[in-house]
Amino acid sequence: MAILTQEGKIQEKWSIKTNILDEGSHIVPDIIDSIQHKFEKQGLDKEDFLEIGMGAPGAIDRKAGTVIGAYNLNWKELQEVKKAFEKEIGLPFFIDNDANVAALGEQWVGAVENNPDVIFVTLGTGVGGGVVAEGNLIHGAGGAGGELGHVTVDFENPITCTCGKKGCLETVASATGIVNLTRRYAEEYAGDAQLKKIIDDGQDVSAKDVFDLAKEGDDLALIVYKNFCHYLGTACANFACTRNPSTIVIGGGVSACRGRLLTERCSKSF
Numbered sequence: 001m002a003i004l005t006q007e008g009k010i011q012e013k014w015s016i017k018t019n020i021l022d023e024g025s026h027i028v029p030d031i032i033d034s035i036q037h038k039f040e041k042q043g044l045d046k047e048d049f050l051e052i053g054m055g056a057p058g059a060i061d062r063k064a065g066t067v068i069g070a071y072n073l074n075w076k077e078l079q080e081v082k083k084a085f086e087k088e089i090g091l092p093f094f095i096d097n098d099a100n101v102a103a104l105g106e107q108w109v110g111a112v113e114n115n116p117d118v119i120f121v122t123l124g125t126g127v128g129g130g131v132v133a134e135g136n137l138i139h140g141a142g143g144a145g146g147e148l149g150h151v152t153v154d155f156e157n158p159i160t161c162t163c164g165k166k167g168c169l170e171t172v173a174s175a176t177g178i179v180n181l182t183r184r185y186a187e188e189y190a191g192d193a194q195l196k197k198i199i200d201d202g203q204d205v206s207a208k209d210v211f212d213l214a215k216e217g218d219d220l221a222l223i224v225y226k227n228f229c230h231y232l233g234t235a236c237a238n239f240a241c242t243r244n245p246s247t248i249v250i251g252g253g254v255s256a257c258r259g260r261l262l263t264e265r266c267s268k269s270f
């Protein structure tokens with residue numbers, strides 16, 4: 001959570017623990033409590049603010065201010081988020097998909113210096129995306145515009161994605177996707193790379209382990225890394241042709257693992 005000025009300057013930010021117990025029913029009341037507590041502590045009230053904006057995973061109805069199917073929050077049923085905030089705090093409330101608001105943030109005050117054409121890709125547990133075109137966030141006819149994790153990039157060995165399609169970017173470029181690739185290439189690999197030994201031992205590997213090994217020059221880890229870059233590079237090249245953005249911003253935990261090497265390798269793939 002953060003308090004921002006109208007220019008997008010963060011005055012203060014804080015976080016609370018997300019309690020997903022009881023079908024995620026504590027999440028919204030906990031956030032509201034935390035805001036009210038902040039107001040009390042700092043002598044603020046709703047007159048000091050214009051509105052509240054929120055990003056959430058799952059399927060968002062922006063007009064109704066509801067969320068459904070945010071499984072990592074345990075929100076399987078419809079959540080009346082806007083109604084709860086407006087009733088308890090009394091400020092206008094706006095909600096959108098979390099990757100979309102991240103794209104807007106990058107475009108507004110982040111990596112892009114307010115350029116109106118930006119694409120944001122987030123590589124985490126899944127792959128999220130947001131597209132800002134001519135200054136507007138793209139939502140599309142059904143609200144699923146900018147779901148960049150579900151463009152098809154793998155035609156040779158397609159894995160079924162959580163969305164039901166096969167060969168999505170998410171199946172080869174998320175943290176889980178990198179583990180998928182590791183298993184695939186470990187099977188065909190006949191050398192003596194450390195990563196191969198770890199897999200053959202039946203030990204669990206994470207995307208970070210694979211990238212750390214790639215950094216050390218591990219043969220198999222580099223094969224995985226090269227293919228990950230190929231898929232991500234293919235997707236980004238296609239996004240670039242579709243929207244001609246000034247910048248493609250890559251964020252999320254997986255990108256934090258690699259930093260500059262990620263951008264260098266991916267751009268070399270094309």
Ligand SMILES: [Zn+2]
Pocket residue numbers: 149150161162163164165168170
């Ligand atoms: Zn998918």
